[in-house]
Amino acid sequence: MTLDDIAKSLNGKILCCEEKLSSITVEKAFASDLMSDVLAFCKPGALLITGLTNVQIVRTVQMLDIPAVLFVRGKVPLDETVNLARDSGIPLVLLGTAMFGTCGELYAKGVLSSFDGGNPNE
Numbered sequence: 001m002t003l004d005d006i007a008k009s010l011n012g013k014i015l016c017c018e019e020k021l022s023s024i025t026v027e028k029a030f031a032s033d034l035m036s037d038v039l040a041f042c043k044p045g046a047l048l049i050t051g052l053t054n055v056q057i058v059r060t061v062q063m064l065d066i067p068a069v070l071f072v073r074g075k076v077p078l079d080e081t082v083n084l085a086r087d088s089g090i091p092l093v094l095l096g097t098a099m100f101g102t103c104g105e106l107y108a109k110g111v112l113s114s115f116d117g118g119n120p121n122e
Helices: 003-009 018-023 035-041 056-064 079-088 099-108
Strands: 013-016 028-031 047-050 069-071 092-094
Touching (some): 003 018, 013 018, 013 079, 028 099, 047 056
Parallel strands (some): 028 047, 047 069
Antiparallel strands (some): 013 092
């Protein structure tokens, strides 16, 4: 499923890099509002689902090779965040749904979790 398919099916508002949506294939996703969990558990290539809106989101996805971010709960990222994402070529999509519902919708469409159950303390 492409990011374009996801954005349309979830009634997402594209904030930047719309031209890239059809070229990004999404097989896995990771949802979290804790960047420490994203850094510890998210796999490269997974879609990030979050309610955090600061610029650190873009810096985190750059480090982990995450192709795009879905913002849930109607949270609107800061202009600085959108500008950095645009400059970095990272699509941002705004959703009005809760994180739980968004994850359920994506799972029903065949998108799997990028979390493998690993324990970072081992």
